[in-house]
Amino acid sequence: MKSSAISLALFLLMPFVALTQGTSCASAIPISLDGVLRTYLASSTTGLNVLCTSNGTSPVTWFRFTSNSQAECPLLNITASDSQAIEVAFYTSCSSMLSSSSMCFYNGYGLWAPNENFLATANSTYYLRVKTSTACNIRIAGQNFAPPNDDCLGAVPIDAASYTTDNNSCDHGEVSVTPSQLCALTLENTAWYQFFMASTGYGIITINNIHCDNGSANNNSGFQIGFFTGNCSALQWMNCDNGSGSTVQATTTLLSAGTKVYVAIDGISGANCSYTISGVNITGVLSGSLKNFSGWKSSQSNVLQWTTLHERGGFYIIERSVNGSDFSPIGRVGSSLNGHENVSYNFEDAAPPVKAFYRLKQVDLTGLTGLSNIIFLNRSALPGLQVSTNNPADHFLEINIATEFPGQYYYSIINMQGQTWLTTTKACVKGMNHFSQDISKLPAGQYCLVIYNDKQRINKLFLKN
Numbered sequence: 308m309k310s311s312a313i314s315l316a317l318f319l320l321m322p323f324v325a326l327t328q329g330t331s332c333a334s335a336i337p338i339s340l341d342g343v344l345r346t347y348l349a350s351s352t353t354g355l356n357v358l359c360t361s362n363g364t365s366p367v368t369w370f371r372f373t374s375n376s377q378a379e380c381p382l383l384n385i386t387a388s389d390s391q392a393i394e395v396a397f398y399t400s401c402s403s404m405l406s407s408s409s410m411c412f413y414n415g416y417g418l419w420a421p422n423e424n425f426l427a428t429a430n431s432t433y434y435l436r437v438k439t440s441t442a443c444n445i446r447i448a449g450q451n452f453a454p455p456n457d458d459c460l461g462a463v464p465i466d467a468a469s470y471t472t473d474n475n476s477c478d479h480g481e482v483s484v485t486p487s488q489l490c491a492l493t494l495e496n497t498a499w500y501q502f503f504m505a506s507t508g509y510g511i512i513t514i515n516n517i518h519c520d521n522g523s524a525n526n527n528s529g530f531q532i533g534f535f536t537g538n539c540s541a542l543q544w545m546n547c548d549n550g551s552g553s554t555v556q557a558t559t560t561l562l563s564a565g566t567k568v569y570v571a572i573d574g575i576s577g578a579n580c581s582y583t584i585s586g587v588n589i590t591g592v593l594s595g596s597l598k599n600f601s602g603w604k605s606s607q608s609n610v611l612q613w614t615t616l617h618e619r620g621g622f623y624i625i626e627r628s629v630n631g632s633d634f635s636p637i638g639r640v641g642s643s644l645n646g647h648e649n650v651s652y653n654f655e656d657a658a659p660p661v662k663a664f665y666r667l668k669q670v671d672l673t674g675l676t677g678l679s680n681i682i683f684l685n686r687s688a689l690p691g692l693q694v695s696t697n698n699p700a701d702h703f704l705e706i707n708i709a710t711e712f713p714g715q716y717y718y719s720i721i722n723m724q725g726q727t728w729l730t731t732t733k734a735c736v737k738g739m740n741h742f743s744q745d746i747s748k749l750p751a752g753q754y755c756l757v758i759y760n761d762k763q764r765i766n767k768l769f770l771k772n
Contacts, residue, residue, distance in 0.1 A: 332401035332434055335371035340381055341722070342751025342771075344448040349439050356438060357404065358523040359394040359411035366442050370435045375451045375723045378429040379753065380477035382452035386416040391440035395419050398434040410520050410579075415440075417520040418579045420452070420476040423495045450752050451723065452477045453770065454498070455699060459483060459539035462499035462569055466590050470515070473498065475572065476579040483542065484571060489533035490547035495577035500570040502589040503677060510534075510559040511587040512570055517553050519578035529575040530582075532557040534568055538632055542569065551575065567678070590677060598649065600679045601695050602665060603709030603739045609659040609684050612707075612739055613667060614651045618643045620672040625654050628664040631681065642669075661686050692765055694758050699770035702747040708733070708740040708758060719757045720746070728754070746771055 329336040330352040339345075349366035356362065372381055387393050393415055397408040408421040419435075421427065437445060456463045457478045465471050480494035489497075504510055512532065519528040529551030537543040545568075548557035559568060568589075574580045600613040611625060621642045626634035643650040656663070663686075667679035682695075693709040708716065719730040728749060733742055749771050756767045 329368045329370065332369050332371075332398070332436070335369040335434055338370050338372040338383070338435075338447055338449050340372055340375070340449045340451050340752065342448060342450040344384075344446060347445045347447065349442050349445055351442075354438065356394050357396050357436065358406050358409050359392070359438075360413075362392055362440055365438060365440050367436060367438045368445060370437060370447070371432055372435075372449060373432045374427040374429060375753070376429050377451070377453075377723075377753075378427045378431075379451040379453050380420055380427065381433070381449060382476050383419045383435075383447055383449040384416075385412065385419055385437070386446040387412075387439045387443050388446065389439070389441045389443040390415040391443075393417075393440075393445075394436075394438040396436040396438075397421060398436065401434060404436075406523055409523050411523055411526070412520055413526060417518065418474055418476045418581055419520075420579055422522070423479050423577060453753070454478050455770070456499045457497070459499050459535075459542065459569055459571075462501040462539075465500045465502050465512075465570075465584055465586055467505065467586055467588070470583040470585045471500075472581075472583050474579065474581045475574055480573070481571060483539075484533060484535070484544070486531075488535075488544045488547055489531040489571055489573050490549040491531035491573055493577075494573050496579065497571050497573045500572070500584060502568055502570070502586060504559075504562045504564050504566045504568065505588050505590045507562070507564045508588055509561060510568060510589050512557050512559075512589075513585055513587070514555045514572065515553070515583045515585070517555065517580055517582045519574055519580040521574075521576045521578045527575050527578065528552060528580065529578075530555045530580070531573045531575065533571045534559045535571065536562075536566060536568060539569070540632055549575070597667070597679055599697060599705045599707060599741065600667060600682060601707040601709070601739065601741075602682050602684050603693055603707075604684055604686055609656040609663060609665075609686075610653060610739065611656065611665055611682075612651065612653045612741075613679070614649060614741070617648055618650050619669070621670045623652065624668040624670065625656075626666050626668055627656065627659075628666075629660055629662060631664045631683070634664070634666060636668075642671075659684070659686065692758070694756070694765045694767050696756060696767055696769050698768075699772050700746060701772050702745065704744045704746050704756070704769065704771075706742045706744060706756070706758075708735055708742070709738065710735055710740070711737060713737045714760060716758060716760050718759075720744075720749070721755045721757060723753055723755075 350368040354367040393412040475498040478496040481497035531549040533547040535542040598614040
């Protein structure tokens, strides 16, 4: 009878616990940083604004999340179903609010990330006090985010044929360039892009569909933009521009066809912004049409392999460098017929230096050029196993395994919570092996690819978009 009474008491308590979740910091609703969009009902607790323009007493709902072991930046997409103002106050503990990392979404949606000067601590819990205008639904998708184009070395290729969707949340202010080179007073969240001039003239960059949120201040949408030539270790400034509103354009100086240009953009007043970016009279670097580019070391040579998504005819020039900056051509491979898809190529460097950087230059039938990413091969200590992947990855993870020891290999995909999403085996031959793994059902976030057999093991981190 006593056991039954306790069970009944717990049963009666369960709805009360569920209803009170999120009503205070102590009962904050946990958010999983796995990229999955979830809907939450605003709590029954009400309160006033703590930093934004007051809209009276309205529902206040508390959330919490925990940083991962890499202390990556948390990025949350937050939307109120009533499309009215949201106040998102950030707390490092239930009693410590950071106004610099808090935001006001006056139109009911936005991207939230801590202030660019805030550094998360690994495996630490943080809190959000979310005040909505009405008792509406709150939709949140969160992820651990390491922006790939936070600096010049990660500059994302853009071209005239596509509108690249991106955001500059979790970016930090670039220190290799000055604010004045972006027509700015300060740099807080700089994102980088790159392209080639399609023909002699002017390149025009258009940033469209801009939506920005500027901390607890009034939200000013807009960007400061700087153009550079040269390379990431020796950038040469050309000109800059800035503008406000939902669309901002900037134009380069007069440039010759084939000139490689780097673009640095920074949100006005340190804004987290979502946007699309495209251009006129530009062509992308080769990585825009390159499925993979990899290399492996045989006993006497370096072997380079690449696969293209869409062939444009022309030819490929293989370039090599010993310092990563100064490249010279070492070979040429003719392109397949124009229009073919998933075409594979290889090239053998029969007399490689101990340390070598490689890249591809594509010249299409019209004379336009594009460059690949740079890969590095070090022959000072030949390992028995090398693994590379595309990173970030979308629907497919392209896995390159170079091994001196043929046989059966296992590979697993594990999330940051240590949960195994997939384990399978592949038979590998000596040399280069390529596999394409469908990850379309994998939630967005960071994962670890583990390749192993009874002798060797390699871990590779990758980001699923």
